[in-house]
Amino acid sequence: MKFTITRNTFIKALNDVSRAISTKTTIPILTGLRLVLTESALVLTGSDADISIEVRIDANSETNDLQIESTGSIVLPARIFTEVVKRLPDARMTLDVQENFQTVLTSGSAEFTINGLDANNYPRLPEIGADQAMTVPADVLQQLINQTVIAVSNQESRPILTGVHLTIGNGQLVAVATDSHRLAQRTLELAAAADADYDVIIPGKSLAELSHTLSPDVDNVEIRFTDNQVLFIAGDLSFYSRLLEGNYPDTTRLIPTSSTTTIRFDAPALLAAIQRASLMSHQSTNNVVRLSLDTAAQTATIFGNSPDVGNVEEALQFNDLTGDNLDISFNPDYMKDALQSLGQTEVEVAFTAPLRPFTLVPSADQAHFIQLITPVRTF
Amino acid sequence: MKFTITRNTFIKALNDVSRAISTKTTIPILTGLRLVLTESALVLTGSDADISIEVRIDANSETNDLQIESTGSIVLPARIFTEVVKRLPDARMTLDVQENFQTVLTSGSAEFTINGLDANNYPRLPEIGADQAMTVPADVLQQLINQTVIAVSNQESRPILTGVHLTIGNGQLVAVATDSHRLAQRTLELAAAADADYDVIIPGKSLAELSHTLSPDVDNVEIRFTDNQVLFIAGDLSFYSRLLEGNYPDTTRLIPTSSTTTIRFDAPALLAAIQRASLMSHQSTNNVVRLSLDTAAQTATIFGNSPDVGNVEEALQFNDLTGDNLDISFNPDYMKDALQSLGQTEVEVAFTAPLRPFTLVPSADQAHFIQLITPVRTF
Structure with missing residues (x-):
């Protein structure tokens, strides 16, 4: 197996495949990267047994500029091989598998010899046909x-x-x-x-x-x-x-179908306030913030508290607070994750009771996305 | 003590002072940040007993926009206080020290109360007069x-x-x-x-x-x-x-005054080659690369080797190789540090013997900068 390739093309494929390669695997050959070269393509494979990633570099694509001298296959130690490839001096590199899986990598005036492994010992990937497929x-x-x-x-x-x-x-x-x-x-x-x-x-x-x-x-x-x-x-x-x-x-059956209190927030603004409140709750053994909604006074206030460090109180901006008054406590990290996944939108939060799960949905599309958070009992 | 300030001005000072504050200190009050407010300035202090950093925010500078209501001092928990200040919602913030060193920080609609400490218990910084000074x-x-x-x-x-x-x-x-x-x-x-x-x-x-x-x-x-x-x-x-x-x-007396072999390199190019060679030497128990200089053949070659992983050999570009042939082995990390500190320049490397220290000096200014590296005995 011997080929010459533009280093940047190869590095891009290497980066993708490396995502599947773990140094902590119990199967030694999986710390390696498999290269298989045929007349039509160079295929890189990485795997940690749970996930496998394969990238195909087409031999006929001009941008790849893959020059094949002889086909074959090899497994190379992924971490060190990747470091070497990234540090090579020239824009092109040549990889040549010699006797005993010794692999010679040349680029400019640098010549690396790396001990490879027999690719026949690399686990086979499952063959998955296109009969059960969707796009x-x-x-x-x-x-x-x-x-x-x-x-x-x-x-x-x-x-x-x-x-x-x-x-x-x-x-x-x-x-x-x-x-x-x-x-x-x-x-x-x-x-x-x-x-x-x-x-x-x-x-x-x-x-x-x-x-x-x-x-x-x-x-x-x-x-x-x-x-x-x-x-x-x-x-x-x-x-x-x-x-x-x-x-x-x-x-x-977990998702509530009715609510007693609803309120709408700008998701990024609510996220910022939750992050502030969590600065205090994170210093406490029970990581909980409290939200207090007063429909008569039309106020929404968030509280965070750490007995050692201090506390925080913030009046929130909101739209359309309706229903019963409510005092509810929850893990702010769940709320942060939910709001971050919503992105730049208005969010409607709907509550039924202080100890019943509450929901977050984007105001604009309530049917297709729902986040549910279970509150924390603090009394 | 009560003041209002532009948050960015305060954050800049906070970042500088935080460099001196360690969470690992054995003196609990040093995990805190000291604030001292007089009519003329707000002074922030951080210290880990070895290093202390003080930043003065001038009360009369318009850009600082510091509004003083009452002077005083406080020590606040540095890490959490810094996180809080960075997350505050508004461009301005007000800090108000109340009873029992409770410090109320307000910005927009957020109000934090943080437990402070008596600044009188903070260690005093040495007073260092200007009589022994230079610029x-x-x-x-x-x-x-x-x-x-x-x-x-x-x-x-x-x-x-x-x-x-x-x-x-x-x-x-x-x-x-x-x-x-x-x-x-x-x-x-x-x-x-x-x-x-x-x-x-x-x-x-x-x-x-x-x-x-x-x-x-x-x-x-x-x-x-x-x-x-x-x-x-x-x-x-x-x-x-x-x-x-x-x-x-x-x-x-450690710096050699004569040499038997000298060679000049482009420092960044040599650095890149050393880094490549060290990829292999780092995989070996003795982290050593070998440089071989042949004055007759006019070649300079670097070698790195790891019995497990493989090896590398690279012909180096150079200027003016003169003197005796030489084979020398050294820790590539020392060479990397030295070359990195030299920057974008030509470097002259001068050797006396394979086991005697060799020197690196910038070709352009040999009198003011010298790096000395002791080789490694490999036989």
């Missing part, structure tokens, strides 16, 4: 991920809750995540989902990584499913993740 | 620091070597640092040093911190000495450091 706009997918993964549990005690539950069918895609303290649900109307019927749980970590990996250049992402794997194809990049096995709890 | 251009001082602190020892076994040795007199300032493996010496011709006679050792950590603190807006730094303290005054900022006590070893 989603990349930006929509990215937004859906960012709005739901925040509510995924990071506790392995209930592994199923570390995933995002996707139900696809009847022209809709519904994504739900909950760590049992809060819940995020996002619904998409999707023509591609008209005839589909999928019910899968994708690890939150995989989706977060996918969201970071998706390039803004890519318009559409093809999603393929098997019984235990999902594959996202975005341009030259293929992103594989295992699925979580088990039954996701029924979350539909 | 140095700020950029020259900063360069001198950056070129010498790299060679300071970070081992407390010989505390004196953790400092930079400054000798000032006869119109010269000589700064020397060595960790016994390498040495950096910088000489300044200084009119202000004509009648001076100082011999002090300043902790390297203090100087590194001073260098980071110096604002590009400040042209000159006044330096004042006492027996055990040094004070740098840069505009509104006063930087105090303790001095190290003891006798610094005589370093003049």
